[in-house]
Amino acid sequence: MTTDMHAHSELHAQSLEHDAHVHHGHDDHDHHQSFVAKYVFSMDHKTISRQFLITAVIMACVAMLMSIVFRLQLAWPGEKFAFINAIMGDKWGKDGILDPNAYMSLVTIHGTIMVFMVLTGGLSGTFANLLIPYQIGARDMASGFLNMLSYWFFFLSSVTIIISLFVTDGAASGGWTVYPPLSALPQAMPGSGTGMTLWLIAMSFFIISSLLGGLNYIITIINMRTKGMKMTRMPLTIWAIFVTAILGVLSFPVLFSCALLLIFDRSFGTSFYLSDIFIGGHPLDQTGGSPILFEHLFWFLGHPEVYIIILPALGLTSEIISVNSRKPIFGYRAMITSILAIGFLSFIVWGHHMFLTGMNPFLGSVFVFTTLLIAIPSAVKAFNYITTLWKGNIQFTPQMLFACGLVSTFISGGVTGIILADSALDINIHDTYFVVAHFHIVMGVSAILGMLAGVYHWFPKLFLRHMNKTMGYLHFWITFICAYGVFFPMHFLGLAGVPRRYYQNTAFPMFDNLQDINVLITIFAIIAACGQLIFLFNFFYSIFRGPKSVQNPYNSNTLEWTTPMANTHGNWPGELPEVHRWPYDYSRPGEEADFIPQTVPLREGEEDGGGHHA
C-alpha cells in the first residue's frame, strides 16, 4: 500500500523495509535496542542530530572561552590575569600573561572550531539530519549507516582538535587558513610541528564526515520525498540544506587535495607549496612550488564554505520568520532562485581573498565583478525577509527574535562585503580588523543567531520539550547587543590600519590611541560570554525538566509537526503523510485557521503556492 508513496529509486526497497518495521512492530521497537545502539552508534536521524548539536555546543564553549582569553590579552596587553593562568596553565599563561605563541594557537583554533566544528558540522549536521526526513516526509535518511559514520568522523575530528591543544609545542598556530610555508615548516613556528599534523588529521576526518553527510543529504532529498512533495513544495529550509550539501560535496574534496599536498610537503619532502626558502640557518631543498597554489586550492573550498555556513542559517530563518509572522515567506520562488544563484556564484569568487597575493591584477578585476554580483541575490533575500514581516501578526518567540537578529546582522555585515570585494579598496583594509568585523558579523554572528533560532524553534522536536521563554529573551538581547558591541568598533580599528592576528599593538605608536576601543570590545565580549551561560543552563535544564510540548506548538504547516511528540523510529507511526500544497499557507483569506498544514488537500479551484505559477 505504500509503494506509490515513494519516489522511484533504488532506495525504494529499503524504504519499504522501514515501513514494514514500523507497521508491524513500532510499538516495542525501541525496547529491543541496546543502549549503545540507541544512544551511541545510533542510525536514527534524530539521535544523530542531537549528537551533532551537543558536540557543537561543547565545541562552541571551548572556542568562546578561547576568544575571551585572547580578548583579555588584546585589551590589556601585559596585564596579569589569574583567569588566563587558570585556563592556560603555567606554560602558556605564566604569571597570568598569555604567551605569544599560545595567542597564535588560540586565534587559529578558535577560527577552526567555529568555522568547521560549530558552523559547518554543528549547524548542518544538526538541522540537516533533523529536518530533512521530517520535512520531506521520510522515515530516515537514505543511509542511516553512513549518517552514523558521518557523526563519528565529526566526533573524531573534534576530539583530535582538542587533543592538539595539549601537545608540547602547542596547537596549530598559523591562522585558520594555515597558509604554507608557515604551516609547513616547524622551524617557522612551534605550532607548525605536531600541532599542525593533528590539525591536518582533524581536517581530514572532518572532510570525510562532511562528504558522508552531504551525499546522504542530497540523495535523501532527491529520492525520498513523500508523495506530493514536489521540489517546489519543499520548505526553504530544505532548499538551503540541499544547495549547501551540493556546495560541500563539490568543494570539500578540493580542500582534501589541498591538505594532502600540504601533508606531502611537510612529511615527504615534496615541493608543491615550497620554493627558495632559507629558514633556521639553512636553505631548504624544495624548489619550484608556490604558496599561491595553496591559496587557490584553499579558497576554492574556503569561499563556498562561508555559504555552506550561512545558507542553512538563512534556511532556518526563512521557516521561522514565516511561521512567526503568520504569513507566507515573501517571494518563495525568488528565494529559491537566490539560494541557487548564491550557490553558483560562490564557486567563482574565491579570488577575492587573493587580490594582494601577487595574483595577476587582471584576475583580480574578474573576481571583483563576480563577487559583487553576489550582493544581488543577497539583497533579494534580505528584502524578502523584511517584506515577510510587513503586515504580519508577529509572534515574538525567542526564535523569532534570533531570526530577526540574523536578518539585521546579515545586512550589516553584508554591506561591508561590498567594500572588501572592491579590490582597489581592499588594498588598504586587507587583513585588517575591517575584515575581522565583516566576516564575524555576516557569517559568524548571523550563522550563530540562525543556529540558536533553530535550537529554540525545533527544541520540541529534538527533546520533546520547550526551552524557557524568559531566559530565551534575555539570552537573545544580551547576545545581540554584545555582538554589535564587539564587532562594530572593529571596523574603525580596520580603518585605522590595525592588522589582524597581532598579539598586541604596542609596537606601533600609531595604534596607541586605539587601545580604549579594544577595551570596549573585550568588555562586550565578556558580557556576551556570560550571556551564553543563560543559554547553557536553559538548554540542559530544559532537556530534562522543560515543560512538555504539544504536537504542533507553533501552528506550523510543515510535516515535522504532523509526527507525534515521541522519538518514534520511522517518524510516522502509520503511513507517510501525503503532501498537497506548499508549506507557507499562513493566514489564507477565507480560512478559519491561520495555517493550513501541507497535508490538507487543496480546495476546489484553489491555487497552490500562494499564486505562484508552476
Place this chain on the structure above:
Amino acid sequence: MHYLIYFLLILAAAAIWQLVRVVELSSKLKGIDPNKVTESDNRLQGRIMLVFYFALMAFFVWQIMEYKDRLLPVSGSVHGAKIDWLMDINLIIVSIVFVVTNFLLFYMGFKYYGRDGQRATFVAHNNKLEMIWTGVPAVVLFVIIFLGIRLWNDTMSLPPKGTRMIEIYAQQFNFKARYSGKDNVLGKSNYLLINDNNELGLDSTDATGYDDFISPDTIFLPVDEEVDFEMRSRDVIHSAYFPHFRAQMNVVPGMQTYFHFNPRYTTEKMRELTGNKDFDYILLCNKICGVSHFNMQLKIVVGTRAEFDVWTKRHVPFYSGKTPPSATAQN
C-alpha cells in the same frame, strides 16, 4: 579582586535565575502556560526592537564622532587619495543601506507585533517590488564595480619606464630595503647564497648588483617621485603594508611581487598636516608570519630630492671596493 568578579558573576546568575523562577511561578499561579507568547510579550519585544534600532544608530554615530580623528590620516600617496575618495563614496552608500534596511526591519517588528484576534495579511509575492529590489541594487553595484575596477587598473598597471626600483626583502621578523643604485637595476640574488655575510643572498656574478646598497633600518623616498617596490621573502609569506600610502602587497617566497606608488607629502609635511610632531610613515607586516608578527616593521622617511641624495651618499654599496665582473656581464 578577581575572586570578587567571579563572586559577582555567580550572584548575577543566581539573581537572573530567581527572577525567571518568579515569572514562571506567578504565571503558573495565574494558570497561564509560561512559555506561551502573549500579546504583551509581542508588544514589549516589538518596542524593544525599535528602541534597539535607535540605540544601534546612536552607537554608530557615537563611534563616528569618537573615532573619526583616530583613523588613518590623509593619504601620503597620489593613488591613495583616489582610494580614499572611492572609500568615502562606498562607505556612504553602504551606510545608507545599513541605516535604511535595518530601520525597515526593526520598524516592521514594532509595527506588526502579534495582537490577539488579529490576522496577518496574505501576501505571497509581488513581482513589481521584487524587480525593484533586484534592479536597484544591480544598478548601484554596477556603478561601484565600474569605479572600483577602473581605480584598480590604474593603481596596478605597470609603472612608467625608469621608475626607481627598490627591493623589499622580508624575513622573520624584519624588513630590509635594497636600492638599485645608479643603474636602477637590482642585481640578481639566490637563496642558496645566503649566509651571515650575505643576508640577502646577492649574486656576485651579476655586475648590475655592484651599485646596490642595503638599508636595514629605513626606506627613504624622494617626494613626488614614483617608486616601484620589488618584494622578496626569505622564509614565509609576509605582507608589506604601507597604511599611510594605502599600499599593500604580499611578499611570497619563491617569487617576486610588485607595488608602485608616488609619495606626495614629505614626512615633515605629514607632521604638519596631522599635527603630530612624532608622525612617521611605517611599513608593517600584515600577513601572519610567526610569533613576532606583531612587531615586524620598517620606518619610512619621505624627503626632498636633495635630502634623498644626501641620504643615498651615506650608504655604501654592498660590493663596495670590489670589481664587478664587467667582462662576463657584457658577454
